[in-house]
Amino acid sequence: MCLSIKQGDYLKELRIKNNFSQEKLGEQLGLSRQSISKWEQGYALPDTENLLKLSQLYHISVDAILKCGETDAPEKESAEAVKETEETDKKEVRTEVIVVERPAHTEQKEHKKRGWFFVSYPVFMVIAYVIIGCAFGAKGWITGWLVLLTIPLFYTGIIAAEKRKPIIFCYPVLTALIYLAGGFFAQLWHPLWIIFLTIPIFYIVCALRKIK
Secondary structure, X not given: OOOOHHHXXXXXXXHHHOOOOHHHHHHHHOOOHHHHHHHHHOOOOOOHHHHHHHHHHHOOOHHXXXXXXXXXXXXXXXXXXXHHHHHHHHHHOOOOOOOOOOOOOHHHHHHHHHOHHHHHHHHHHHHHHHHHHHHHHHHHHHHHHHHHHHHHHHXXXXXXXXXXXXXXXXXXXXXXXXXXXXXXXXXXXHHHHHHHHHHHHHHHHHHHHHHO
């Protein structure tokens, strides 16, 4: 009576698939052709040692041989399922690119709003100096150049106000202008020099405001 016709058929299928004859397979296992024939007819089953040899020879697991290859299918299906999942994940992954627009044109617009006077202010101060010099003679040429100190005050004052950063303002230039004007026109060289002591106070206040 046959022990397992299905098992024998599967062993035969594996042998043919791997291009072995019964004689050649018997040589590989150290068995006779009759022993291989009994396996394939279902009259006998390979022992543990021969199962291991068949597993290595056919490159499949012992469990797959015993279960006639039924364990291979789930593994194959599992591998395909994993592959499909990976492909799905790749399709679902989307790279979001956040474009940060820099206010590159803001400064250009601000320049346009300021108008021609903003650009021409230094020219007006030079003209003013020449007029003062011509009008008041030597004294005008000596003191009139103070109007040139208003140029950095003009620009830094506007920019500081726009950006709300007082530290940008040229406060030391302002103190120098006040001191020189007071000295030239009112002879207040002393005690007007005290105004220079306000320079560090100004920057300390600006720094504390920035920390807050």
